[in-house]
Amino acid sequence: MTQAGTFEQLWSEIAGIGRDPTTGGYRRFAWTEADLSMREWFSGQCAARGLDLIEDRMGNQWAWWGDPDRSTTGGIATGSHLDSVPDGGAFDGPLGVVSGLLAIDRLRSNGYAPRRPIAVVNFVDEEGARFGVSCAGSRVITGALSADRARALRDADGVTMAEAMRAAGRQPDQLGPDPDALARVGAFVELHVEQGRDLIDRGRAVGVGSRLWAHGRWRIEIPGEANHAGTTRLSDRRDAVIECARAVIVTRAAAEAYGSLATIGKISIQPGGVNAIASSATAWLDARADDEPALRATVAQIEEEVGSSGAVMTEESRTPQTPFDDVLVSRLAGLLDGAPVMSTGAGHDAGILANAGVLAAMIFVRNPTGVSHSPAERAEPEDCLAGVAALATVLADLAGAEQ
Numbered sequence: 001m002t003q004a005g006t007f008e009q010l011w012s013e014i015a016g017i018g019r020d021p022t023t024g025g026y027r028r029f030a031w032t033e034a035d036l037s038m039r040e041w042f043s044g045q046c047a048a049r050g051l052d053l054i055e056d057r058m059g060n061q062w063a064w065w066g067d068p069d070r071s072t073t074g075g076i077a078t079g080s081h082l083d084s085v086p087d088g089g090a091f092d093g094p095l096g097v098v099s100g101l102l103a104i105d106r107l108r109s110n111g112y113a114p115r116r117p118i119a120v121v122n123f124v125d126e127e128g129a130r131f132g133v134s135c136a137g138s139r140v141i142t143g144a145l146s147a148d149r150a151r152a153l154r155d156a157d158g159v160t161m162a163e164a165m166r167a168a169g170r171q172p173d174q175l176g177p178d179p180d181a182l183a184r185v186g187a188f189v190e191l192h193v194e195q196g197r198d199l200i201d202r203g204r205a206v207g208v209g210s211r212l213w214a215h216g217r218w219r220i221e222i223p224g225e226a227n228h229a230g231t232t233r234l235s236d237r238r239d240a241v242i243e244c245a246r247a248v249i250v251t252r253a254a255a256e257a258y259g260s261l262a263t264i265g266k267i268s269i270q271p272g273g274v275n276a277i278a279s280s281a282t283a284w285l286d287a288r289a290d291d292e293p294a295l296r297a298t299v300a301q302i303e304e305e306v307g308s309s310g311a312v313m314t315e316e317s318r319t320p321q322t323p324f325d326d327v328l329v330s331r332l333a334g335l336l337d338g339a340p341v342m343s344t345g346a347g348h349d350a351g352i353l354a355n356a357g358v359l360a361a362m363i364f365v366r367n368p369t370g371v372s373h374s375p376a377e378r379a380e381p382e383d384c385l386a387g388v389a390a391l392a393t394v395l396a397d398l399a400g401a402e403q
């Protein structure tokens with residue numbers, strides 16, 4: 001089969017998994033049935049290719065071509081994640097995993113034999129859509145998220161990560177830093193659909209990631225007082241929803257003031273009755289900036305303003321500005337025909353690994369809509385194949401050829 005045919009086939013195998021037929025978006029949340037189906041699909045594809053699947057202490061799936069434990073310098077890993085945000089697009093995550101599998105096919109069909117082993121990884125729970133902390137899979141194995149905190153994280157139904165993992169047949173007591181898994185990785189190159197419009201503007205199919213912006217998530221608890229919607233005078237109300245609306249406006253103003261990005265995309269109102277004034281509200285803030293001072297100033301301004309009405313803001317996760325290795329980035333751009341080098345405000349497991357000292361970089365594939373975290377996210381088949389070819393070139397260069 002041609003690479004285009006294999007790409008189409010793999011894509012169609014996962015197209016229906018976790019897809020909401022009404023919105024067309026994906027709901028593949030960590031340790032749910034959809035996520036487990038994606039994991040099973042991945043292990044089947046790895047088995048079909050004769051790759052050796054090793055799960056680390058968090059359940060991230062590493063499929064190795066060659067024995068990483070026999071390499072003193074570690075192997076070259078690629079891959080991404082198979083979970084999604086609520087109503088996510090098809091490409092964010094899966095494009096990197098599918099491209100990794102296809103890059104291996106391509107290298108093999110060219111008769112290439114790697115000197116260093118090569119892996120494709122599926123990171124668990126990258127989006128943090130269920131338990132609130134992004135990149136939980138890579139954070140736990142690098143120690144950036146403690147096992148105790150991870151196990152205790154709760155989803156919207158109050159189910160802890162430990163309970164969800166147990167229900168999925170796993171042993172949450174095994175969670176923890178996994179230096180052995182990390183030692184196998186000499187370098188990590190994550191391919192990802194672009195989540196913006198840079199490559200459209202530049203007229204290029206493929207780019208190289210130079211750094212991730214500083215970013216984080218905060219929970220804002222807003223107090224109110226429950227009362228009757230039909231009998232309580234406006235002047236007597238302590239309405240949590242009014243303060244929540246103010247938090248949204250304040251967030252936008254702070255982002256504008258500091259040249260950052262700040263978003264409230266999730267709100268929960270208690271008790272949620274049409275005819276009751278809200279007793280409390282919870283809003284989740286996502287804030288990002290290319291540099292740390294802008295992020296700090298944005299968050300401080302929001303915290304000060306919402307704090308004045310009694311709201312309490314708690315950090316749920318935070319990732320510093322993360323530059324990828326300069327030499328590796330230039331090497332990739334050179335290998336890829338002078339591909340444009342771009343920073344991004346999106347978070348990725350590649351960033352978590354880079355912060356843990358792993359040599360890491362990223363390849364982006366053009367997205368003709370420029371839209372992501374939405375069913376409108378796209379990548380054209382020719383660009384996906386250009387991404388596979390780029391990834392194969394990079395893997396071969398980094399892994400070297402057997403003499």
Ligand code: GLV
Nearest residue numbers: 127134345346347
């Ligand atoms: C991950 O996609 C993030 O940047 O939120």
Ligand code: MN
Nearest residue numbers: 085092127373
């Ligand atoms: Mn994403």
Ligand code: MN
Nearest residue numbers: 092093126192
């Ligand atoms: Mn992603």
